[in-house]
Amino acid sequence: MTKRIAIIQGHPDAAGSHLLNAMADAYAAAAASTGHQVRRIEVAKLEFPLLRTQADFESGELPAALVPARDDMRWAEHWVFLFPLWHGTMPALLKGFLEHIFRPGFAMEYREKQFPRRLLAGRSARIVVTMGMPVMLYRWYFGAFGVRAFERSMLSFAGIKPIRESLYGLTFADEKKRLRWIEDMRGYGARAS
Numbered sequence: 409m410t411k412r413i414a415i416i417q418g419h420p421d422a423a424g425s426h427l428l429n430a431m432a433d434a435y436a437a438a439a440a441s442t443g444h445q446v447r448r449i450e451v452a453k454l455e456f457p458l459l460r461t462q463a464d465f466e467s468g469e470l471p472a473a474l475v476p477a478r479d480d481m482r483w484a485e486h487w488v489f490l491f492p493l494w495h496g497t498m499p500a501l502l503k504g505f506l507e508h509i510f511r512p513g514f515a516m517e518y519r520e521k522q523f524p525r526r527l528l529a530g531r532s533a534r535i536v537v538t539m540g541m542p543v544m545l546y547r548w549y550f551g552a553f554g555v556r557a558f559e560r561s562m563l564s565f566a567g568i569k570p571i572r573e574s575l576y577g578l579t580f581a582d583e584k585k586r587l588r589w590i591e592d593m594r595g596y597g598a599r600a601s
Contacts, residue, residue, distance in 0.1 A: 410443045411600040414484035416477075418491035418502035422452035427578070427586060428490045428538055431593045435488055438597030447480040451505045458504045466512055478509050486532045486600050487568070489558075493539035493546070497554025506562060515566035526567030533563055534596060535573045543577040572601060 415436055419428045436446045456471040470478060481487065491498045510516075516524040537555060539546055546552055552575070559571050574596070576589050 410445065411439075411486045412445045412484045413439050413447070413486045413488065413600055414480050415446060415448045415488045416481070416490070416502075417448065417450050417452070418489060418498060418505070420452050420499045420501040422450070424450075426492075427589070428492065428536070430590055431536060432488075432490050434590045434593040435597035438594040439600055442598045442600075444597075444600050447484065449477045449480055451477075451502055454505065456505070456508060459507050465507065468511075470508060470511065474505070474508050477505070478514065481509060482514070485530070486534075488534045488536065488596075490536040491538075493537050493541075493554065496550055498558060510562060510566070515562070526565070528563075529567030531568045532601075533568050533571045534601065535559065535571065536576075536593070537573070538576045538578055540578055542579055543575045546575065546577070 413436075415432050417428065417432050419426050432448070436448060439446050454473050454477065456473050459465050459468075461468075489502075491502050494500075497503075512518050513527075515526075515528055517527055518524050535555060535558065555573060555575070559573070563571050574592065581589075
């Protein structure tokens, strides 16, 4: 069964020469070659202000530069987020992007004196994270807090499941290991998982 996939490349450096770019390319190529429809969002190439007030979050206009990205995410059945771990969590640019996209009416329908209605049920996601430490250290010492918070407070809270994660520690990674990670992405892309 083919899927509609949105790949959200969250590396804040628009240069495009990072391992995450190669991983996103591998995922997209494999997904497309097996019949899946793919749209890509390069967050670093988008210009938008940060949200600063609750009123703006709840009732402000989505910046025009983010309308196509929001529409691509709404269209997709499966989301792939790729980002480097910065200070234990996603880079601020990606967080700012998601705060805009996840406004009321996109992820949740807020109702007075009721639990919000989840608007993203039926979608799935994969989170791909590179980090400058061993993955076991991030899980054990830091509790993988940044990734877990993203999964729980944004994605699963809005109804997305399953959510799979692929964490990669760059500290001791040689070229052979990095190529294996790119192959991992090809496999995930072919399966749209």
